[in-house]
Amino acid sequence: MNPQTRRTLEFILDNLAWFMLLFVLAAFSLLVPNYFQPGIFANIVEASSVLGVMSIGLALVIIAGHMDLSVESVAALSAMTVGIIFCSAGIGRGVELQPDWLATPVSLVLAILVGGAVGAINGVLIVKLKMNAFIVTLASYIWVRGIVLAISGGSSAQDLAPAIRWFGITRLLGLPLTAWLAILCFVAFSFVMARTRFGRHLIIIGGNENAAFRAGIKVDRILISAFVLAGSIAGLAGWLLAIRTSGATANLGIGLLFNAFAAVVIGGVSLKGGVGALPGVYAGVLLLSSINTAINLMGLPATFTQLIHGLLVLAAVLLDAFKLQLRQKLA
Amino acid sequence: MTAFEPLLVLDDIRKNYGAIEALKGISFAIGKGEVVALLGDNGAGKSTLVKIISGGLEPTSGRMLFEGREWLAKSPSEAKAAGIETVYQDLSLATNVDVVANFFMGRELTRRILGIPVLDEKAMEDVVAKALANAGTRIPSLRTKVEHLSGGQRQAIELNRFVHWGGKLVLLDEPFAALGVEQTRRGLDMIRAVASQGIGVVIITHIMQQAFQVADRMVVIRQGVVAGDVATKDTSPDAVIRMITGETLAAAGAAG
Numbered sequence: 133m134n135p136q137t138r139r140t141l142e143f144i145l146d147n148l149a150w151f152m153l154l155f156v157l158a159a160f161s162l163l164v165p166n167y168f169q170p171g172i173f174a175n176i177v178e179a180s181s182v183l184g185v186m187s188i189g190l191a192l193v194i195i196a197g198h199m200d201l202s203v204e205s206v207a208a209l210s211a212m213t214v215g216i217i218f219c220s221a222g223i224g225r226g227v228e229l230q231p232d233w234l235a236t237p238v239s240l241v242l243a244i245l246v247g248g249a250v251g252a253i254n255g256v257l258i259v260k261l262k263m264n265a266f267i268v269t270l271a272s273y274i275w276v277r278g279i280v281l282a283i284s285g286g287s288s289a290q291d292l293a294p295a296i297r298w299f300g301i302t303r304l305l306g307l308p309l310t311a312w313l314a315i316l317c318f319v320a321f322s323f324v325m326a327r328t329r330f331g332r333h334l335i336i337i338g339g340n341e342n343a344a345f346r347a348g349i350k351v352d353r354i355l356i357s358a359f360v361l362a363g364s365i366a367g368l369a370g371w372l373l374a375i376r377t378s379g380a381t382a383n384l385g386i387g388l389l390f391n392a393f394a395a396v397v398i399g400g401v402s403l404k405g406g407v408g409a410l411p412g413v414y415a416g417v418l419l420l421s422s423i424n425t426a427i428n429l430m431g432l433p434a435t436f437t438q439l440i441h442g443l444l445v446l447a448a449v450l451l452d453a454f455k456l457q458l459r460q461k462l463a
Numbered sequence: 464m465t466a467f468e469p470l471l472v473l474d475d476i477r478k479n480y481g482a483i484e485a486l487k488g489i490s491f492a493i494g495k496g497e498v499v500a501l502l503g504d505n506g507a508g509k510s511t512l513v514k515i516i517s518g519g520l521e522p523t524s525g526r527m528l529f530e531g532r533e534w535l536a537k538s539p540s541e542a543k544a545a546g547i548e549t550v551y552q553d554l555s556l557a558t559n560v561d562v563v564a565n566f567f568m569g570r571e572l573t574r575r576i577l578g579i580p581v582l583d584e585k586a587m588e589d590v591v592a593k594a595l596a597n598a599g600t601r602i603p604s605l606r607t608k609v610e611h612l613s614g615g616q617r618q619a620i621e622l623n624r625f626v627h628w629g630g631k632l633v634l635l636d637e638p639f640a641a642l643g644v645e646q647t648r649r650g651l652d653m654i655r656a657v658a659s660q661g662i663g664v665v666i667i668t669h670i671m672q673q674a675f676q677v678a679d680r681m682v683v684i685r686q687g688v689v690a691g692d693v694a695t696k697d698t699s700p701d702a703v704i705r706m707i708t709g710e711t712l713a714a715a716g717a718a719g
Binding site: 327328329332333335336338339340342343344345346348349406407459 | 544557559569570573611
């Protein structure tokens with residue numbers, strides 16, 4: 133094989149999720165009536181904001197060789213916190229700030245802090261007490277949802293303050309600010325992973341934690357930061373979720389975790405750690421979103437969505453194994 | 464050899480695990496630029512000794528002098544900072560990143576763009592290219608992930624990295640266990656090249672032929688004591704095997 137073909141093949145393998153996305157979009161545009169419109173594409177991007185942001189945090193932790201099952205419940209807790217404080221109906225307290233534009237930054241910071249706090253608990257238990265990440269975050273998945281239920285009493289908060297809701301309504305170049313925030317997060321964290329020492333160390337830890345430690349990398353500190361980041365980002369996703377639903381319900385966001393997993397795996401992140409990049413994850417998120425949109429447009433019952441997502445994850449894992457074989461041949 | 468300049472001196476090192484004495488008073492020295500083969504049967508205490516030197520274990524008693532100063536590493540990273548490192552097969556490389564990232568692991572160069580420290584890939588690649596070229600190691604592309612490289616190339620990266628970052632004493636645990644004939648030959652050459660820069664090398668191996676090819680001196684550990692310490696040129700494989708199996712203690716303490 134000459135170097136040129138080899139490089140082309142490597143490029144395709146590295147960006148497989150994007151090629152899959154293009155392929156799926158082209159196929160749907162041809163086959164599904166009314167699919168090919170700017171409005172539909174904008175909708176795909178818009179609908180993927182919450183999932184997209186959540187997937188970033190999950191991807192960071194998985195790339196570092198760990199796991200965070202709690203992101204979904206953390207997002208719900210942040211959304212409920214914002215909902216209870218800034219909603220005016222249901223269990224909302226309708227707190228108003230002076231001047232009222234303060235509501236947006238204050239609610240945002242609050243959502244991120246709530247998420248970061250849960251992430252810090254996860255991180256300390258896993259890294260300092262050497263507990264298994266799967267079990268610790270599974271426990272958090274349950275107890276954090278438990279707090280959501282407890283503070284809401286099972287009821288919902290509605291009518292989010294307009295001072296916050298404008299963020300989901302205002303559009304810039306056809307996309308709501310929520311979608312731009314998700315895109316901004318992907319750009320920022322892609323940069324962090326690819327171009328900074330923190331990102332490089334996270335990837336090395338995911339590949340060989342022992343080697344990283346022996347090379348003097350502060351493994352504990354970086355891993356705890358990754359969990360805090362995953363929690364904070366999940367909190368941000370919760371903030372977007374509260375804006376999108378203009379409030380919060382006790383069962384808000386249930387099922388998002390598995391979609392986030394699907395997006396991360398489809399995006400080329402290996403569950404064994406150390407492999408994957410965030411742009412691919414965004415392609416995975418958009419891919420799931422475009423399939424959902426197609427299902428809606430074709431008028432298929434929404435129950436099919438889950439079936440198709442499941443098959444897609446399986447396909448992604450198969451593809452991952454296939455890619456590995458191909459890469460070994462390239463080497 | 465010219466005047467023997469000790470790099471690391473071990474003086475009556477003992478290690479007990481409860482009532483069991485793993486090391487019963489080990490004393491020998493490793494000189495600058497010297498390759499010492501550490502030999503011994505399974506369970507003789509080689510690994511325990513290596514861990515004590517490289518900070519993985521603390522001795523029960525005894526003392527060490529490193530470059531003439533009292534030395535005791537509390538952790539592998541402390542030992543590493545002082546210039547003592549154990550290179551295990553594959554254990555200190557991250558195979559999921561490229562050669563450059565491995566070479567600079569934990570010491571990445573950055574430059575500021577808009578005040579943000581960003582990895583300076585170009586500068587790092589230049590340094591690695593120069594370091595590998597000086598050592599005569601050829602690796603097709605420095606941007607290849609290490610998982611695609613051969614065992615010999617991986618070892619070359621580890622050793623060159625060690626030398627580049629100011630290593631003084633390297634401990635190699637079964638360095639050629641997984642290598643082919645040609646790779647092993649190159650590995651042995653590389654060890655001589657490393658030693659010729661004044662670095663002390665301790666090589667632990669079971670393969671007598673390799674020990675005789677590369678080492679200046681043989682130190683045999685048997686049941687927690689030094690059963691032999693002889694210059695390679697003054698001994699033979701048969702004699703060393705007799706020391707390992709315990710048929711003779713005649714050569715104990717002959718050198719040093």
